[in-house]
Amino acid sequence: MAGTPAVPEQTAKASTxxxxxxxxxxxxxxxxFNPSPKAKDDTFKEKFIRKTKENPFVPIGCLGTAxxxxxxxRAFHxxxxxxSQLLMRGRIFAQGFTVFAIIVGVFTTALKPKQ
Structure with a gap:
């Protein structure tokens, strides 16, 4: 047996x-489950306007934070x-307001009946 060369096994290829x-x-x-067909893709501007109308407090909070x-x-500089300290504390308040507005918006959207 030592003199016989090793032959690799050939696997049969599936034809299908x-x-x-x-x-x-x-x-x-x-x-x-019937997925509702999507009417069309919104552009960034259309989606921003639609989302702002749905929950106007989020953009207000973002602008306040910024x-x-x-x-x-600028005051720190x-x-x-x-x-500067008062404005940074106000920024934290504005961030909290924004997060709260997002959470309220999510719950409002979840509880809204589907049309």
């Missing part, structure tokens, strides 16, 4: 392709430490 359980080019079919941050950094 392997079974694919899902077609990834299409969404899955689920009994009792404004407080900019003015606080000018050496007005007391004014």
């Amino acid at each position: 392709p392997a079974f694919v359980p899902f077609d990834f080019s299409q969404p899955p079919l689920i009994d009792g 404004g407080m941050l900019i003015y606080g950094l 000018q050496g007005k430490t007391r004014h």
Whole structure:
């Protein structure tokens, strides 16, 4: 047996392709579920306006946070430490307001009846 060369085993190739359980080019079919067709893709501007109308407090909070941050950094740069500290505390309040507005908006959207 020592003199016989080792021959690698040959595997039989399947003539048919392997079974694919899902077609990834299409969404899955689920009994009792009919996905609503999407009318069209919104542009950034259209989506921003729609979301602002749904929950106007989030952009207000974001603008307030950014404004407080900019003015606080400007006051810090000018050496007005007391004014800078007050604006940084105001920024934290504005951030909390924004997070609260986001949470309220999510719950409002979740509780809104589907049309």
